[in-house]
Amino acid sequence: MMRLLDISFKRPSENLAFDEVLLDGAEGGQVGETLRFWESRTPFVVLGVSQVLRREVWEKNCVADRVPVFRRSSAGGCVLQGPGCLNFSLVLRRDGHPELKTIRGSYCYILGRISEAFRQQGAAVRHKGVSDLAMGGKKVSGNAQKRRRKYILHHGTLLYGFDAQHMERYLREPGDRPQYRGPRTHRGFLRALPIQPQQLKEVVCEAFDVGGEPEKPQAWELRAARALAREKHEALEWIRRR
Amino acid sequence: MLNMSPGHLKYTEDHEWIRDDGGIFVVGITQYAAEQLGDVAYVELPETDVEVEEGAEVATVESVEAASEVHAPVGGIIVEVNEALEERPGLINESPYDDGWLLKIEDVDPEELDDLLDATEYEAFLKNL
Numbered sequence: 001m002m003r004l005l006d007i008s009f010k011r012p013s014e015n016l017a018f019d020e021v022l023l024d025g026a027e028g029g030q031v032g033e034t035l036r037f038w039e040s041r042t043p044f045v046v047l048g049v050s051q052v053l054r055r056e057v058w059e060k061n062c063v064a065d066r067v068p069v070f071r072r073s074s075a076g077g078c079v080l081q082g083p084g085c086l087n088f089s090l091v092l093r094r095d096g097h098p099e100l101k102t103i104r105g106s107y108c109y110i111l112g113r114i115s116e117a118f119r120q121q122g123a124a125v126r127h128k129g130v131s132d133l134a135m136g137g138k139k140v141s142g143n144a145q146k147r148r149r150k151y152i153l154h155h156g157t158l159l160y161g162f163d164a165q166h167m168e169r170y171l172r173e174p175g176d177r178p179q180y181r182g183p184r185t186h187r188g189f190l191r192a193l194p195i196q197p198q199q200l201k202e203v204v205c206e207a208f209d210v211g212g213e214p215e216k217p218q219a220w221e222l223r224a225a226r227a228l229a230r231e232k233h234e235a236l237e238w239i240r241r242r
Numbered sequence: 243m244l245n246m247s248p249g250h251l252k253y254t255e256d257h258e259w260i261r262d263d264g265g266i267f268v269v270g271i272t273q274y275a276a277e278q279l280g281d282v283a284y285v286e287l288p289e290t291d292v293e294v295e296e297g298a299e300v301a302t303v304e305s306v307e308a309a310s311e312v313h314a315p316v317g318g319i320i321v322e323v324n325e326a327l328e329e330r331p332g333l334i335n336e337s338p339y340d341d342g343w344l345l346k347i348e349d350v351d352p353e354e355l356d357d358l359l360d361a362t363e364y365e366a367f368l369k370n371l
Contacts, residue, residue, distance in 0.1 A: 050284035050304035075309045101371055103278045103308045130280075130307055145308040148299070149256060176306050242284065 003031065004205065006214035008038040012081065013229035015040060016072050018217075019089045021224045023146060023153040026091045031218070033096070033151075035210050036089040037201050043082035045170050047071040048144060051078055052242045061169050071239050074153060076131060076144025078171050084161030086197045088204050090154045100152060103145065107131050110154050111143065117207035123195060129178030133158075137180065138191035158200050160193050246365065247272065248339050252315070252355060253364035259339065260315045260358065266322075267350050270343040271303060271312060271334065274368055279305040282331040287323040287345060294320060294347070296354050301344050303334065316354040318347035 005022075009015045015038050025031040044067060045057055053059065053069065056078040062069055081087075090110065092100055099105035111127040118125035118133075125141075128134040133141035133156075143156035164187040173185060181189050193200065205211065232238050251259040257275035261268045276282065286302040294300055294314045301312040323345045327333060334342035359367060 048306070049302075049309045050306075073309060075304055075307055077306070098371075103280075103310075107307075147308050147310045149297075149311065149313060 002033045002035055002208060002210045004210050004212060004214045005034060005036040005217055006038075006201070007036065007217055008040065009225070010041070011229060012040060012042070012044040012046075012068060012070055013233035014225050015081075015087075016046065016070055016233050017228035018221070018225040019153060019155055020073050020146075020228060021221050022089065022091045023148060023151055024224070025221060026093075026151040027148045031091075031221075033093060034089075034091045035204065035208055037204075037214075038087045038089070039083065039085065039197065040081045041083060043067050043080060043166065043170075045069045046079045046081055047239075048076040048078065049073050049146075050075065050242065053240060055175060056172055058170055058172060065169070067170055069239060070233055071241070072144070074144040074146040074155060077142060077174055077176065079142060079157060080162070080167050080170055081157075082162075082166075084159065084163070084192070086158045086160060086200050088156055088158065088201075090208070092152055092154065094147075094150060094152055103147070104130065106145065106152060106154065107143065111141075111156075113207040114141075114204060117203045120206070121195075121199070121203055123193065123203075125193075128180050131156075132178060132180075134180070135191060135193065139181075139189055140191060140193045158193060158197075158204075159190060160195060160197055160200060162190065162192055164190065247361040247368075249361045251339065252358035252360060253367075254313065254315045254358060255367060256313050258312060258315050260355075262355075263346075265348060265350075267316060267318065267347045268343050269300075269312075269315060269345050269347060270338055272364075273338045275303075275310070276335050276338045276342070278308075279303060279310060280307050281305055282334045285327045285331050285334065285344065287327065288320050290320050290322060292320050293349075294318065303344075312344060314347065315358055316347060316350045318350040320345055321348050322346040 099109035131143040296317040
């Protein structure tokens with residue numbers, strides 16, 4: 001039975017660290033599969049693990065507007081987090097379903113389930129490219145993974161309200177672009193889902209048969225996330241590794 | 243284009259390969275793993291002179307699609323890492339069994355090699371994925 005958490009931290013670094021703690025805890029046998037939702041009340045930029053900062057971020061604008069830049073441990077592209085961007089994080093056993101054993105297979109499986117759940121609610125959402133969900137040919141969700149021996153962390157955004165102007169002010173046009181994007185800029189490529197966050201959560205829960213009320217995280221998870229946020233996600237050596 | 247897993251290597255179910263270079267064991271990831279990841283963008287390699295156990299996470303290979311951990315096929319001491327990957331992480335895609343090696347381990351217990359798959363067994367494992 002998958003655990004449901006709905007927990008957002010004030011500090012961006014703790015939001016990022018907590019996802020890692022969920023994966024570490026599962027890999028270490030302390031917890032099982034988990035679905036988590038979170039949303040930041042303040043804007044911040046998040047790089048994918050191997051992205052080169054100066055190629056992805058308009059750093060001067062971020063500094064001028066006091067929008068901090070962080071780096072997550074999973075792959076994928078650069079994201080502007082903040083209000084209007086709901087995040088879901090799944091920690092899944094690799095042997096829980098045959099398609100989870102491969103990277104492409106796992107994206108198809110996870111995003112296939114979510115898009116089917118959206119369609120059952122009347123929203124024409126489709127899995128596009130490797131790691132996107134799209135509606136009407138425009139991206140509504142980006143996704144990324146970190147894979148360990150027994151478990152994978154798959155997390156994604158669900159845009160229900162975003163500010164294209166701020167996105168273009170902080171995020172450069174990406175070098176890695178899915179074919180369906182074509183030459184479109186952020187403003188022309190992204191769109192908001194016409195669905196409120198509570199219903200978005202219900203759709204994702206439905207996709208993975210997760211029911212009931214969200215649980216409270218364990219005390220050690222909160223401690224571990226605070227420590228990891230401080231030691232890694234707030235460290236310039238990590239943020240500026242590339 | 244490489245289609246078959248080289249016969250002189252041994253393999254793990256996590257898609258690592260290992261080669262005995264006269265007592266120094268060279269480790270990398272298989273063509274299958276490299277293809278799964280897509281274009282490798284960065285490799286986080288371990289420190290040298292570090293002792294590791296079999297199965298320990300020793301490196302992370304990162305692409306746009308996933309960040310994937312690499313595990314030590316055997317225990318021992320990491321004596322060298324492939325510094326060429328710093329500038330050319332794509333060597334893992336271009337030459338996964340040769341120039342794209344990741345690290346070297348010595349002081350290996352030979353019995354741990356017996357637990358690994360040979361090329362035929364690895365190919366059979368891949369067919370069942």
